[in-house]
Amino acid sequence: MSIPTRQLGKTGLDVSILGFGGGHFARKHISVEQSVALVQRAIDAGLTFMDNAWEYHDGESERRMGLAIEGRRDQVVLMTKVCGRDRATAEEHLHESLARLRTDVIDVWQFHEINYDNDPEWIRSADGALEAAEAARKAGKVRFIGFTGHKHPDILLHMLDIGFDWDTCQLPINVADYHFRSFQRLVLPELLKRNIGVIGMKSL
Numbered sequence: 001m002s003i004p005t006r007q008l009g010k011t012g013l014d015v016s017i018l019g020f021g022g023g024h025f026a027r028k029h030i031s032v033e034q035s036v037a038l039v040q041r042a043i044d045a046g047l048t049f050m051d052n053a054w055e056y057h058d059g060e061s062e063r064r065m066g067l068a069i070e071g072r073r074d075q076v077v078l079m080t081k082v083c084g085r086d087r088a089t090a091e092e093h094l095h096e097s098l099a100r101l102r103t104d105v106i107d108v109w110q111f112h113e114i115n116y117d118n119d120p121e122w123i124r125s126a127d128g129a130l131e132a133a134e135a136a137r138k139a140g141k142v143r144f145i146g147f148t149g150h151k152h153p154d155i156l157l158h159m160l161d162i163g164f165d166w167d168t169c170q171l172p173i174n175v176a177d178y179h180f181r182s183f184q185r186l187v188l189p190e191l192l193k194r195n196i197g198v199i200g201m202k203s204l
Contacts (some may be wrong), residue, residue, distance in 0.1 A: 019049030019199075022080075026061040039068030043075055052101070053081035053112050054093045062100035070102050078103060079199075081112035081148060082129065085122045090132035094141065108168055109133060109142040114159050115151035124162040144168060150202060153186040160187075166196050173200030 020042045025035050039050070050069065052062050062080060069076055080097050084090035097106065111123055111133075123129045136142040146168030149156045156171060169191050171183040178184055191198050 018047055019051050020047050021201075022050065022052035022061045022065055023056055026057045026064045032064055032067070035064040036068040039065055040072070043069075043072055048076050050076045050078050052079065052097075053083070054097050055081075055083050055112065059096065059100055062097055066100050066102035073103055077107045079108035079110065080106055081110045082133075083112050084132070085111075085119065085129050087127045087129060087132045090129035091136075094132065094136055098141065105140060106142050108144045108146060109136065110145070110168060110170060111147040113151075114147050114149035114155055117155060117158075119155065120159045120162045124164070130164060144197075146170065146197070146199075148199075148201070150183075153181055153183045156183065156187045157190065160190060160194070160196075166194075168197040168199055170199040170201050172202040173198075174203050177202075 020039060025038050030038075050065060052065055054062065056062065069078070078101065080101065082090050082093045082097070084093045094106075094109070098104065111119075111129060114120065114123075133142060133145045137145060144167035145164075146166055147156075147159055148170035149159070150172050153171075156169065160166065160169075169187070171187055173184060173188075188198065
């Protein structure tokens, strides 16, 4: 995972150019001790941005990251992602993520995989997941709110226009992307214009 700018847009979060992706470090062939050591070595090397998601390895990625950053929480910008689209499910996911990550607050909470045409309306609807995010921020459990997606740039553009002031967006940034349904050419300029923090993924 890469972060093209030193700060995440309007969040003002000062993070490293490279982040630690949480999608693979908790695979079954990797021990808990090895996972924890990987995260801690990354922090020692100056990687301050930690990525994760509620669904990664059935929660094991969050659990192991929580073990790794215990006692080091103030050294990292912690991001995780929520899969729920309705308010009740999103709130349940948030409480589970907080417990697994052993923290009282998530710095960046993003709606995971906005890959379907109806996702924006579903999240924005009455009793939708966005209500959970706004309530969590008001309660101090979440600092910044964003979304991710890698299926089609038009869906992310739709997400930008649902009437919410987003803090971050995570999207593919790589050489191949430029040539087909390009997030770089279609979505990135709009994010920069709106001063939304850009988090690059799938860079390799």
